[in-house]
Amino acid sequence: MLLALSSPMLSHYLLTGAVLFMLGLVGFISRRNMIQMFLCTEMMFQGVVVSLVAFSAFHGNVTGQTFVIFVLTIAAAEAALALGLVVLLFRHRRTLDASAWSALNG
Amino acid sequence: MTPTLIPWIPALTAGVIGLISLFRDEWNRFAGALCAGAIGLSFLLTLSLWPSVGSGVLESGFYDWISFGSGDNAFHVGFSWFVDPLTVLMLLVITGIGGLIAVYATGYMKGDPGYWRFFAYVSLFIFAMTTLVMADNLLLLFLGWEGVGLCSYLLIGYYYEKPTAVAAAKKAFIVNRIGDFGFLLGIFLCYQHYGTLQISTMLDRARETLAAVSHGHGVATATDLWIPFLLMVGAFGKSAQLPLYVWLPDAMAGPTPVSALVHAATMVTAGVYLIARCLPLFELSPYALPTVAAVGTVTALFAATIALTSNDLKGVFAYSTVSQLGYMFLGVGCLSTDGAMFHLVTHAFFKALLFLTAGSVMHALAGQLDICKIRGLRHKMPVTCWLMFAGCLALAGVPLTAGFFSKDLILGDALAYAVDHQSPLFYALTFLGVVTAFLTAFYTFRLWFTVFMGDEHYEMGDEHHHNNGAHAEGTEADHAADHDDHAHEPHEMPWIMNGPLVILAAGALLAGLVLHFNHGITHAVDHSTAAPFVDAAHGGDHGDAHAGEHHAYFMGIDAHVFMQILSSILAVAGVGLAAVVFWLKRDIADAAATRFDPLVRFARHEYCINEIYGATIVEPLRRLGALFYAVDRLIINSIMDLVGFAPRLVGLGVRPAQNGRIQSYGLGMVLGVAVLAVVVLMATSG
Numbered sequence A: 001m002l003l004a005l006s007s008p009m010l011s012h013y014l015l016t017g018a019v020l021f022m023l024g025l026v027g028f029i030s031r032r033n034m035i036q037m038f039l040c041t042e043m044m045f046q047g048v049v050v051s052l053v054a055f056s057a058f059h060g061n062v063t064g065q066t067f068v069i070f071v072l073t074i075a076a077a078e079a080a081l082a083l084g085l086v087v088l089l090f091r092h093r094r095t096l097d098a099s100a101w102s103a104l105n106g
Numbered sequence B: 001m002t003p004t005l006i007p008w009i010p011a012l013t014a015g016v017i018g019l020i021s022l023f024r025d026e027w028n029r030f031a032g033a034l035c036a037g038a039i040g041l042s043f044l045l046t047l048s049l050w051p052s053v054g055s056g057v058l059e060s061g062f063y064d065w066i067s068f069g070s071g072d073n074a075f076h077v078g079f080s081w082f083v084d085p086l087t088v089l090m091l092l093v094i095t096g097i098g099g100l101i102a103v104y105a106t107g108y109m110k111g112d113p114g115y116w117r118f119f120a121y122v123s124l125f126i127f128a129m130t131t132l133v134m135a136d137n138l139l140l141l142f143l144g145w146e147g148v149g150l151c152s153y154l155l156i157g158y159y160y161e162k163p164t165a166v167a168a169a170k171k172a173f174i175v176n177r178i179g180d181f182g183f184l185l186g187i188f189l190c191y192q193h194y195g196t197l198q199i200s201t202m203l204d205r206a207r208e209t210l211a212a213v214s215h216g217h218g219v220a221t222a223t224d225l226w227i228p229f230l231l232m233v234g235a236f237g238k239s240a241q242l243p244l245y246v247w248l249p250d251a252m253a254g255p256t257p258v259s260a261l262v263h264a265a266t267m268v269t270a271g272v273y274l275i276a277r278c279l280p281l282f283e284l285s286p287y288a289l290p291t292v293a294a295v296g297t298v299t300a301l302f303a304a305t306i307a308l309t310s311n312d313l314k315g316v317f318a319y320s321t322v323s324q325l326g327y328m329f330l331g332v333g334c335l336s337t338d339g340a341m342f343h344l345v346t347h348a349f350f351k352a353l354l355f356l357t358a359g360s361v362m363h364a365l366a367g368q369l370d371i372c373k374i375r376g377l378r379h380k381m382p383v384t385c386w387l388m389f390a391g392c393l394a395l396a397g398v399p400l401t402a403g404f405f406s407k408d409l410i411l412g413d414a415l416a417y418a419v420d421h422q423s424p425l426f427y428a429l430t431f432l433g434v435v436t437a438f439l440t441a442f443y444t445f446r447l448w449f450t451v452f453m454g455d456e457h458y459e460m461g462d463e464h465h466h467n468n469g470a471h472a473e474g475t476e477a478d479h480a481a482d483h484d485d486h487a488h489e490p491h492e493m494p495w496i497m498n499g500p501l502v503i504l505a506a507g508a509l510l511a512g513l514v515l516h517f518n519h520g521i522t523h524a525v526d527h528s529t530a531a532p533f534v535d536a537a538h539g540g541d542h543g544d545a546h547a548g549e550h551h552a553y554f555m556g557i558d559a560h561v562f563m564q565i566l567s568s569i570l571a572v573a574g575v576g577l578a579a580v581v582f583w584l585k586r587d588i589a590d591a592a593a594t595r596f597d598p599l600v601r602f603a604r605h606e607y608c609i610n611e612i613y614g615a616t617i618v619e620p621l622r623r624l625g626a627l628f629y630a631v632d633r634l635i636i637n638s639i640m641d642l643v644g645f646a647p648r649l650v651g652l653g654v655r656p657a658q659n660g661r662i663q664s665y666g667l668g669m670v671l672g673v674a675v676l677a678v679v680v681l682m683a684t685s686g
Helices: A002-006 A010-030 A034-059 A063-093 B002-023 B025-053 B085-108 B115-134 B138-156 B163-194 B199-214 B222-238 B247-253 B256-265 B267-277 B279-283 B288-309 B313-333 B337-364 B382-396 B402-421 B424-452 B467-473 B477-488 B495-518 B520-526 B547-551 B559-584 B586-595 B597-604 B606-657 B662-685
Strands: B058-068 B075-083
Touching (some): B002 B025, B075 B085, B075 B138, B085 B256, B085 B267, B115 B138, B138 B256, B163 B222, B222 B279, B247 B313, B256 B337, B288 B313, B288 B597, B313 B402, B313 B424, B337 B382, B337 B520, B382 B495, B402 B559, B495 B520, B597 B606
16 A cells, blocks of 8 residues: 555546546536636646546556557647637527527427 | 221211310301211211111221230220111111201201200211211220210210209219119129120021020020120119119200100110110010010100199100100010111101291290290291191191001000010000000190190290300301390291101101101111021021011000001090190190199109109218218318328427527537537547
């Protein structure tokens, strides 16, 4: 147990990733503000990315880390696009509340 | 080839008229000329057929209509013709009278919006009717039979905007269905019994049986006894005899030329033709022909009493048609097929004439049909007046007119038959026939004196009839003027309408004289299948079938001479009485009508026959229909509604899931993944 505290093991990293992911998920579900929701999705990304890096390091295989670089790149592009969308949506309704866009209800 | 052309020329014409009216509105006005021309051509072809048929039979095939099976089970029905003198006689009546009526109709229907439709129907009718009389097998005959029924339906319902016309058309069609059902069963039975529907083969077989029976070996089977009764039902339906007569008086809702052509001269005589054509089948059953004669005579008297009281111009002629058809059935019933056919021909002349002149009166008076409101038209419509007079003379059977000779041939033969067979039934029928003859003379001239004699006084009808169309279009100037005339005064008809009537009138007055003395009809009938069966062994050859009956004596006088004298007296007496009552001393008529008011009303109301049918047949059927409707609404429909309701119910349940909020979808997704994860975990660990 001490050893576990002094030298981090795979499970610690995975736990960190899972906590990040769950925080993002809960935030995504409970928030209405579109920017906050967007940030939450980013947080879920990071949770997954942490897991990937951890696996990569422990298996001595760089594929996971390479993958993470790509994910970060694409996430950056996606962030630009998503924020642009959010601005457009805001212009239409003068609000950031996602529930303003529930016209597709049954 | 010639026989094939006779029906197909009108059939093609019907198609052509229908097609051109589809493409060019301005060609519609040629429809009448086309139709009349086609019928005229058929008439000429029929005339050219006469020498080649002579006293023999011309059989010709057109194509194999129905053909299946092989060997003993083979069933072949050809679209082929059997033309004997009886057929030619019918064809001459159909195309000859039909052509004249078509010419009249070109004038009568002028300006009607359905001008082309009318002539297309008439052409089609001529096709069906000629097919009916030329058919060499019962199935083809049935095709023509149904075809004329259809055309009758279409033509009665010609003014389809009038509810009465539509109701009358339906009534005619449905009542005829009853008769046709019997006819169809008769055809089935014929096929089962004879193994063929070929009329000539069937009749040969029937004659063999007759000969065997008359020689004392062999008997008619039960089927032989039943076939004529079933065929008879069809004949009674088509020819408007009791108890199926009810459709004919209503059928007058159609245009008047139709009443003349379909419901007086041709179609309604199809029943008489059928019995004449299949006479040997009827002779096989000892009860069939007496039944035919009895029904015919009772109908004749029955219809005559209604005609006596009717105040409807066309209604009187409609009932008199029913009555005269009854005479024809009496004729075939006492084996006087030549008398029946003779009366058929003369009746076609004078009844067509009467209907068409009635049409002229109607046309002149804007659809007025109530004879209480038409008086003394002789100055306004002199030609029509005397044309109708000619027709009335013939219908009344005044000596030397056509109706006199033909009716007396039937009554004389009936009396001779009664004397020969010492049959009380036929004595009674002859007596009823004579009474009817007197009534006929009386009611005919009641109408004529009322309409044309006495002080001039008339009221116009409320319809503007069919000239509406011309008026609305406002096309030709003369037409508009014609219409203006209309609104004010009755006027004489143009010669395009009166011309054919003059020919018909000549026929009504003279045809009887000519045909009586040259024995044309008797000759034709005796060389056809309508000749009564004469046993070769008992003397008398086929060509002399009626010879035996011509020498029956009644009270010391030849039956025919006796009947001629008696009915001459009665006809003249009837006309004279009508002249006194309805012209010279009208107050007698009014007093009598008041005195017997309930009786007159009862008869005018057709003895409540329509009400009785309504209560016993129509109303129960209507109730049954209402019941079925209720079952359909309540049970079948609720089940169907339930089936339709189930998806809606499911939708109602799951609709909240689709609430349009992205968070909910996210939650759903997460829960789904969670469930899957649990499942996978349990699966891998277990």
